[in-house]
Structures are given as C-alpha cells and as structure tokens.
Amino acid sequence: MGYEISIDDPHGIAEIRLAREMSHGEHLQARDELFEICRARRLRKILVDARDLAGKPPSTFELFDFGASWARLGRETPALLVVGVLPRDAAARNWWQFGETVASNRGLVTRTFDDVEQARAWLRDAGPR
Numbered sequence: 001m002g003y004e005i006s007i008d009d010p011h012g013i014a015e016i017r018l019a020r021e022m023s024h025g026e027h028l029q030a031r032d033e034l035f036e037i038c039r040a041r042r043l044r045k046i047l048v049d050a051r052d053l054a055g056k057p058p059s060t061f062e063l064f065d066f067g068a069s070w071a072r073l074g075r076e077t078p079a080l081l082v083v084g085v086l087p088r089d090a091a092a093r094n095w096w097q098f099g100e101t102v103a104s105n106r107g108l109v110t111r112t113f114d115d116v117e118q119a120r121a122w123l124r125d126a127g128p129r
Helices: 024-041 060-075 090-105 116-125
Strands: 003-008 013-018 045-049 081-085 109-113
Touching: 003 024, 013 024, 013 116, 024 060, 045 116, 060 090, 081 090, 081 116, 090 109, 109 116
Parallel strands: 013 045, 045 081, 081 109
Antiparallel strands: 003 013
16 A cells, blocks of 8 residues: 555544555545545544655646545535645656645645645644644
8 A cells, every 4th residue: 555544633634644656546545545534533634745755647637637536525525624745756746736736726725835744733723623
C-alpha cells in the first residue's frame, strides 16, 4: 500500500502520508479510504502529506479528474478543510499544484504548505473540531 492514514482525535484531523511512487488507482483508493474514515468519524480537517511524492507523473486527465473528484467528495462534507504539504521533488510539486488548483476552482477549501508542522498548526487553529 502506498499510503498511511492516521487520526489526531484531539484536534479532529485526518492525516494521510503518500508514498514516493503511487499509481493513479492507488491515489483514488487512498482518497476513498480517507473520506470513508472522515465520514465515519465526522472529521472535517484533512492533511495530505505529499512531501515524498515523486516518480512518473500522472496524465493531465488523471490530474484533472483527481482534483475534481476531491471537490465532488468535499461537497458531501460541509465545511471540509484540506491542506497539503507539497512534494520536495520539483516535477511532482508542479503536478500536485495543478490538481490542487482544479479542486480549489471547484469549491474545495484548500491550502498548501512546505512544512508539515505549519500545516498541522493551521488546521488545529481553523474552524471547529
């Protein structure tokens, strides 16, 4: 499995850490599992740690579809906040930002960070738990 999910119960944050190389299908599986956990536990704050993401870039269609699908799922969870920690790899960073822009343009409240601790702190201070 190319990801790891953890929960910060005191702050109501679900965190997913993505592995270096993941297929489009693995990204979809990770997202779906994460949303299932969030719905079951009524979590509205998500941190996506993509620092280690690299490898073969997804197609433009896959990137667009992935970003749009986050926004679609986000509409099912009012007041959802998603933050991402950008990849260190320059190429992965570019395609990550494209997907984030697609999701943001479709109404998902997102924000990106370079540092995971800054992302966690921002989520802790944002909105209700």
